[in-house]
Amino acid sequence: MQGHSHYVPTSGIGKWMDSRLPVPRLVYDSFIAYPVPKNLNYFYTFGAILSFMLIAQIITGVVLAMHYTAHVDLAFNSIEKMMRDVNYGWMLRYLHANGASMFFVAVYVHMFRGLYYGSYKAPREVLWILGVIIYLLMMATAFLGYVLPWGQMSLWGAVVITNLFSAIPLVGPTVVEFLWGGYSVDNPTLNRFFSLHYLLPFMIAGVVVLHVWALHVTGQNNPTGVEVKDVKKDTVPFTPYATIKDAVGLIFFLILFMWFVFFQPTYLGHAVNFVPADPLVTPPHIVPEWYFLPFYAILRAITFDINLIIFTIPSKLGGVLAMFAAIAVLAFLPWLDTSKVKSTAYRPMHKQFFWAFVVVCLILGWLGSKPAEYPYTVLSLIFTGLYFAYFLVVLPLLGLFETPRKLPASIADAVLAKVRKGGAPVTAGAAAAPQTKG
Amino acid sequence: MASVQHSEGDRRDFLYLATGATAAIGVGAAIWPFISQLAPDAGTIAAGAPVEIDLAAIPDGGQIKILWRGKPYFVRNRTEAEIKAAVDVDVATLRDPQPDSARVLQGRAKWLIIAANCTHLGCVPLGNQGDYGGWFCPCHGSHFDTSGRIRKGPAPTNLPVPQYTFVNDTRIRITGAAAAV
Numbered sequence: 001m002q003g004h005s006h007y008v009p010t011s012g013i014g015k016w017m018d019s020r021l022p023v024p025r026l027v028y029d030s031f032i033a034y035p036v037p038k039n040l041n042y043f044y045t046f047g048a049i050l051s052f053m054l055i056a057q058i059i060t061g062v063v064l065a066m067h068y069t070a071h072v073d074l075a076f077n078s079i080e081k082m083m084r085d086v087n088y089g090w091m092l093r094y095l096h097a098n099g100a101s102m103f104f105v106a107v108y109v110h111m112f113r114g115l116y117y118g119s120y121k122a123p124r125e126v127l128w129i130l131g132v133i134i135y136l137l138m139m140a141t142a143f144l145g146y147v148l149p150w151g152q153m154s155l156w157g158a159v160v161i162t163n164l165f166s167a168i169p170l171v172g173p174t175v176v177e178f179l180w181g182g183y184s185v186d187n188p189t190l191n192r193f194f195s196l197h198y199l200l201p202f203m204i205a206g207v208v209v210l211h212v213w214a215l216h217v218t219g220q221n222n223p224t225g226v227e228v229k230d231v232k233k234d235t236v237p238f239t240p241y242a243t244i245k246d247a248v249g250l251i252f253f254l255i256l257f258m259w260f261v262f263f264q265p266t267y268l269g270h271a272v273n274f275v276p277a278d279p280l281v282t283p284p285h286i287v288p289e290w291y292f293l294p295f296y297a298i299l300r301a302i303t304f305d306i307n308l309i310i311f312t313i314p315s316k317l318g319g320v321l322a323m324f325a326a327i328a329v330l331a332f333l334p335w336l337d338t339s340k341v342k343s344t345a346y347r348p349m350h351k352q353f354f355w356a357f358v359v360v361c362l363i364l365g366w367l368g369s370k371p372a373e374y375p376y377t378v379l380s381l382i383f384t385g386l387y388f389a390y391f392l393v394v395l396p397l398l399g400l401f402e403t404p405r406k407l408p409a410s411i412a413d414a415v416l417a418k419v420r421k422g423g424a425p426v427t428a429g430a431a432a433a434p435q436t437k438g
Numbered sequence: 439m440a441s442v443q444h445s446e447g448d449r450r451d452f453l454y455l456a457t458g459a460t461a462a463i464g465v466g467a468a469i470w471p472f473i474s475q476l477a478p479d480a481g482t483i484a485a486g487a488p489v490e491i492d493l494a495a496i497p498d499g500g501q502i503k504i505l506w507r508g509k510p511y512f513v514r515n516r517t518e519a520e521i522k523a524a525v526d527v528d529v530a531t532l533r534d535p536q537p538d539s540a541r542v543l544q545g546r547a548k549w550l551i552i553a554a555n556c557t558h559l560g561c562v563p564l565g566n567q568g569d570y571g572g573w574f575c576p577c578h579g580s581h582f583d584t585s586g587r588i589r590k591g592p593a594p595t596n597l598p599v600p601q602y603t604f605v606n607d608t609r610i611r612i613t614g615a616a617a618a619v
Contacts, residue, residue, distance in 0.1 A: 156561065163560040178476040183486055183615065184508030280503055280510050282562040286577045300578055303592045314594045316558055372579035
């Protein structure tokens, strides 16, 4: 897809630079002339939205760090001072806190988009796995960040999550002590969490570079799942077409983001985190932020020891393994899905299973927010089973039994067929050669 | 230089291996301080020295929570009925089989001293609640009996008993951490 470069430096400085460090050429080839399939819909703007959110989180985060004190006696008050005394501190903090939530909104849309259009299939396996790694780093960053205000939910969230590692056989307790830097979640823990919370976003940025690189090697997938055959007919240049579409998507996304920041800034948080951390009192109901709820439900679903004849997995380790497996299974998706057809638009059976899977994830999220009681525990187990069944049973078998619909010969054919069917008043010239309109 | 083949390796092979091994040890030695610094520091260890607790103020059936090494511990003055309930259980039916006598000091069965972090994921269970009259963990629903043993729910083991001794009839000294969590 990358083809050879068409960049022609015009100015003297441009020519001088191009033969020394061709950054303008890289930008031109990657974000201006880069060909994108002409049928990309708004679900494809979330990559750009996510890039924006990463930069926004880094900028607001760096600024907040100027006012934050990572010490158990001072952290909570430094945040309250930030909210009251620092100029626009309230806004910067709400941008950062709600920004984390919006980051996950965007990443979930982005991931389900990938699932729906089969964007993980050959030749985009590495691209997809890099995405899974970014998602893992995002989860770690969000968790570390949530601990920093040192409220009740911060502390107890940290206690619950760090104790997950004590389930590791033999070395578990030592690992946990090394995570804590003490005998409990305490000041050393808060300090290292702050340090790592500052580090990880830059690691995410690094993997994002690889993610975009891999994307630009294979080229983008598209709603038909048919690869680009003729760059002239099937694609349009990134600028202005994708740039403007991404900008429109971003504006609507920002409207939602700003609505939260200015009208419902604490809606996505927990009231109990406005109580300073107290290691003697557990909040009555520990729940993670909404974006972790499905995995939290899976963690709590395993309440029994798993007897594997040769050895027994204790319930705690079982829950931890199930939770990590729920994320790890995503990395194997390119090989679990046996269907040759990428886009679900041409897979009538998968379309139903896909939406069923979305519903399963939503219900798991709801279960994660409920107390660990009957009937939620039993339901969590059932829906955990359904979650894994989608990856381990449905996707491998569906490729063998499903009869896909006929694929269009090319992206251009699909676009033209849609125009004819819809009868939209598009002139033939515009549909055939939109790039000339620039 | 014509190469001479030695089936058991020559001086060059030895030098490669020796250099490689030295480099590996050097890298390991350079990394170790970065791992080691994660461990509890000397101040943290010193702050975790043994602590004494006065029992005189705890009434029959009462319980206090103390903080040691940043973690809570329950000190419960058990009633006769609670002790009986704990002793009468068939140990073989327990997930983490332990008789009540193994969880208290001999002749001091009234006093139960246990770590107050649930062995599941570390929440502090609530006293006098749950199906067995001991503790109930609100986070993930573990039930503990009046001996602090796990009876129902996800916690894998009993609430552990720390190392402690009686200084006199109304004073204990906690000297060592409970194992695990």
